[in-house]
Amino acid sequence: MDQQFKQGYWMHRVLSNLNRLDVDRLDDADRERVETARDFLEEVSLRTRPSDGAGMDAHADS
Template identity: 80%
Template sequence: MGSLSALASGEVLPMEQEFKQGYRMHRVLSNLNRLDVDRLDSADRERVETARDLLEKVSLLTWPGDGAAADVHTDP
């Protein structure tokens, strides 16, 4: 959680650290997209959808403006 506060405070992270964080976000988003949400109850489905939306928004904010983040989300 400390890394999030560093980002919020405007600190610049080393390139390798930024890459690792972006990779982790991509992996979490990929794992969420692989979930069989039809087997979840409605509250858990809503949580998964909220998490996906948040990760997509964060990805758009943290990736360079070349549109690379738009390719991260894939619908099942």
């Protein structure tokens, strides 16, 4: 499996799991940690999402 695909897959899995948490049952500190982690993962996802069929950090070797 391609390394970039693996990283995207795991990032998606973590974000999905964070979104499934019942944050209403957490204390304030844990709720804030979940929100921070969710924000970071969404930001990374937006930065690495291909807009033209190629990743933003893909480089042409020619």
